[in-house]
Amino acid sequence: MDNRVGEMQVFVRVVEAGSFSQAARLLLMTPSTVSKLISRTESRLGVRLVKRSTRQLALTNEGRIFYERSLALLEELAEIERDIAQDAVSASGTIRVNASVAFGTLGLEPVLLALWEAQPNIVVDLSLSDEMVNLYLDRTDVAFRVGSLQDSTIVARRIGTARRKIVAAPIYLERYGEPKTVDDLVRHNCLGFNFRRAAPVWPLKESGRIVDRAVVGSLLANNGETVRRMALAGVGLARLGDYHVRADIADGRLVEVLSSAVEGDEEEIHALYLGGPRLPHRVRVFLDFVCPRLSQFLIG
Structure with a gap:
């Protein structure tokens, strides 16, 4: 067996x-x-x-390098074991999310019930908003966000894809009738968003390519x-994530239209956080608890 x-x-x-003899005594081994x-x-x-030619133990240049690298590796292994052992005990404290x-209402909130069963000493300070937050300024520990990542200095953990x-x-x-083509949208009331990153366009597939x-x-x-x-009330058409309207479609409260036109219209969802290692x-x-469960939620 390899025991490096x-x-x-x-x-x-x-x-x-x-010395070999002193190390043997400390390790409860024989010098041989x-x-x-x-x-x-x-x-x-x-x-x-x-070098074994002198009474006092001496390292070769390769021995010195191997010692320094081995020491660093063993310390890293010890830290991994400490982290894993720590994860086995109950965590505590407040997490600003x-x-x-x-996504918070349909995906995250049900997962929190299971989280508190496993980790009753964690307090979740939860804020729900479709606006982008600044993790530094808002003192946010974790932000779940849909769309492209804007800040490369923030650590991102991929949750899945929203179609x-x-x-x-x-x-x-x-x-008003069902729109059959992309051109039909000009005759329909298309509900939209007002936050800064939103644009009054829908990326749709037309003649085999995506157009805004x-x-x-x-x-x-x-x-x-x-x-x-507002879509449920019959006000107009809405372009929303599939997880958001999944239950409404299944129960017949909403009907999907132009399904071929939105093919490829999807965005990544990530958990953003500070702290790194x-x-x-x-x-x-x-x-570690909520991310795998949220990935399953997106799959449906």
């Missing part, structure tokens, strides 16, 4: 103890066993690590849930 880590540990102990392990390491590497209204659908209530379609089709309507809202409710324990536990 064990051999590294023996080598490091020999270097730090200053320690010597054989060092020789096996040297044979595998094809270099001499320790931001999500879009629809868009154009939907309308049956009552609206009975009154300008649309107009009687509503501009700052969140998808308002647009959804020094992420607080409570935040890492939160992300």
Whole structure:
């Protein structure tokens, strides 16, 4: 069996103890066993690590490099074990979380119920908004966001893909007819958004390519849930994420139209957070718990 880590540990102990015999006593081994392990390491590497011609142990240049690299690797392994062991215990503290209204309501909130069953000492400070937040200025630990990433300095964990659908209530379609082509949209009330990153265009497939089709309507809202409710009321057409209208379509409250035109109209969803490798324990536990479940939610 390959036991390179064990051999590294023996080598490091020999270097730090200053002799084979002293290292053997500390490791509860015989000096001959320690010597054989060092020789096996040297044979595998094809270099001499320790000079054996003097009474005082001395390292070769390769031995010094191997010692420094082994020490760093063993410390990293110890840190991994500490982190994993820490993850097994209950996390605690407040986590400031931001999500879009629809994704937070339909996807995240049900997951929180299971989170608190597993981690009852975590407090979630949740804000729902379709506006982009600044994690630094708003002191946000985790933000779930739909769309392209704007800040490369923020760590992103991919959740999945949100595919868009154009939907309308049956009552609206009975009154105004169902659009059959992209050109038909000029005769329909297309509900939209008013936040800065929104544009009064819908990217639609036309003649085999994606084009930005300008649309107009009687509503501009700052969140998808308002647009959804107005669509349910028969006000107009809405272009929303499939997870947002999945249940409405299944129950017949909304009907998908122009399905071929929105093919390829999708955006990535990520969990954004600060901290990198020094992420607080409570935040890492939160992300490891909710992200896989939110990925399943998007799949449906």
